[in-house]
Amino acid sequence: MKPKPFSALNHLTVPRATAPPCHSPTNVADATGADRAGCGSVSSPRTVDEHRAVVAALLGPAAATEDVPVGEALGRVLAADIAAAVSLPSFDNSAMDGYAVRASELAGATPDAPVVLPVATDIPAGRTDVPVLEPGTVHRIMTGAPLPPGADAVLPVEQTDGGVTRVSLHGAPEVGAFVRRAGEDVTAGDVVLEAGAVVGPAQVGVIAAVGAATVAVRRRPVVLVLSTGSELVEPGRPLRTGQIYESNGPMLAAAVTEAGGRAELLRFVPDDVEQFLDRLRERLAGRAPEDRVDLVLTSGGVSAGAYEVVKDAFTGRGVEFVKVAMQPGGPQGAGRVGELGGVAVVTLPGNPVSSHVSFEVFVRPALRAVLGHPSPERPMRTAVLGESWTSPKGRRQFRRGVLDADGTTVREVGTSGSHMLGALARAECLVVVPADVTDLRKGTPVEVWSLDR
Structure with a gap:
């Protein structure tokens, strides 16, 4: 099935939601839930399409060359x-190993009545001083070698005795046989x-x-990928209780590269606002225009709890934090940070599946659109469910799936948990469940995004 576009999103203009002032005690006191924690958040969920438009606008217009x-x-x-x-080709040349001939001189030649002619010279591929083929002679010629002036056909070596000084020719080629014509x-x-x-x-x-x-x-957009969290440890080092190996940074950097961008990975940024901002300033400063960072992409630190360093650092500095009506990947952020040179910032949630799915939904198509890619979206198709599902109302789900051998039936791999990175690695596709659908029976048609493994 021919891939179809995700939506008319490229033509969608969405006004940015307005965040409340972030330094007003009254607003903080009156806020509830995510608003109280982030202060830069908005209370009503943003749709997936709206947030896609916001991210796309941050990265446009088309990249330089x-x-x-x-x-x-x-x-x-x-x-x-x-x-x-x-x-x-830039010159007439032979399509076969054989002999350059005048076709009229081999008229009537057969295995029982061959024509025998002297071999005047050899013409290997790459020879530039090609002599004229004189009447009553042949030139032994190799594939790709220039056809000599005077020749009008090539007789394959299989239709000869392979002679090097005299050759028995038992085929009668037509004019132009086995000749690649210039242009x-x-x-x-x-x-x-x-x-x-x-x-x-x-x-x-x-x-x-x-x-x-x-x-x-098109110049590849430079994406600075940050992973935050004091619990993160470099793979290969021993873990202590409460620590985990850092995976989001390498995963997102790989995703940026696969999408066509140029990823730079900044790892192990502490959960401290000033250190976080200092590391960013240091990495962004003093770069040549052609080496500028086009996007800062973070994972983690954007939820409604304490110690959310990304939200704390960017709130009030131009990044708007919102809840998007999707699962996984509800908490999102996007904007430009003026004190960092106006660099575009997209913040993704920290759970690995949420982070990866958010990249696929919001960042990957925006990067590819900036590159002028003819197919910014993942290939999409329709498959039928091989099992029954339920889905929460009001949130568009992106579930991980595997297809059967003929690609017509899809089943979930693992569960819908946003920490199930092993299941994500086995997934062949994302299965999209619309926000207004809560029950899907086995056999229900669903939209499937191929992950092109």
């Missing part, structure tokens, strides 16, 4: 058309790839073949 060597263009999005400097694939000046194309191995091949040494591509 840069020139890179062809060998470094894999996975990049072209910023300009690629026009051929040469034709492909039959691409003519010089043709546009072989258009701006917006994603460069894969085949595209690298054609870019190189038409003589381009460098290509103009």
